[in-house]
Amino acid sequence: MTKKDFLKDTFKIALCNNISVTSRTERSVFSTVTFDGMMYVAERMLETGISIILEGNFVPVGVKKIDEADTIKRLIDRYNYTSLDFKFMGDTRVLHQRFLEREKSAERGEVNKIGMDVPYETFNQWCRNLDDFDIGGETVRVNTTYYYAKGRIHLLKTSFCAYH
Numbered sequence: 001m002t003k004k005d006f007l008k009d010t011f012k013i014a015l016c017n018n019i020s021v022t023s024r025t026e027r028s029v030f031s032t033v034t035f036d037g038m039m040y041v042a043e044r045m046l047e048t049g050i051s052i053i054l055e056g057n058f059v060p061v062g063v064k065k066i067d068e069a070d071t072i073k074r075l076i077d078r079y080n081y082t083s084l085d086f087k088f089m090g091d092t093r094v095l096h097q098r099f100l101e102r103e104k105s106a107e108r109g110e111v112n113k114i115g116m117d118v119p120y121e122t123f124n125q126w127c128r129n130l131d132d133f134d135i136g137g138e139t140v141r142v143n144t145t146y147y148y149a150k151g152r153i154h155l156l157k158t159s160f161c162a163y164h
Contacts, residue, residue: 011038024115032066039071046079051163060132073135082163083137087130090145096123 012034021030038054045052054072061067076083096118103113118126 022115027113027115032064035066035068035071039075043075043079046075046081051081057126057130058133059129060134063129069133069135076135076137083135084163085133085135085137085139086142087133087139088142088144089127089130090143090147092124092127093120094145095127096120099123 012030015030015034015037021027035056038056042052042054058068058072060069073083075081099118103118
């Protein structure tokens, strides 16, 4: 089976090579543009029968102006794919500390940085926003509280695989 994978943060860094994104408002707009770009590329892959993995902090209706879950679900349904949704979760106090550390790292990329100190209560709400993300299909929940892979810091994320 041929598959392609797309990570939203990496996608944003690639798109931002020649532009500067300096404020929280600009980062938010750029995040929306990145999602649209990912969906465009994902659709081109699905049209050709290639299975895909998309990774990002995808959220349900009401959190952002666009309903990311519905947008993704429509693509899956349009091309008759099956989805497998991975929800990476954990103790939000532990994950908040990792988040704060990651915000300081150079590999995060300026375009992905929040640009402000995020208090625990705000971070916890962001994490809870991911709880209701649903695109149908099977959901696999993975507790990443004490999980590190090759030094990568794992936070709450939603990823999914669309396959035939």
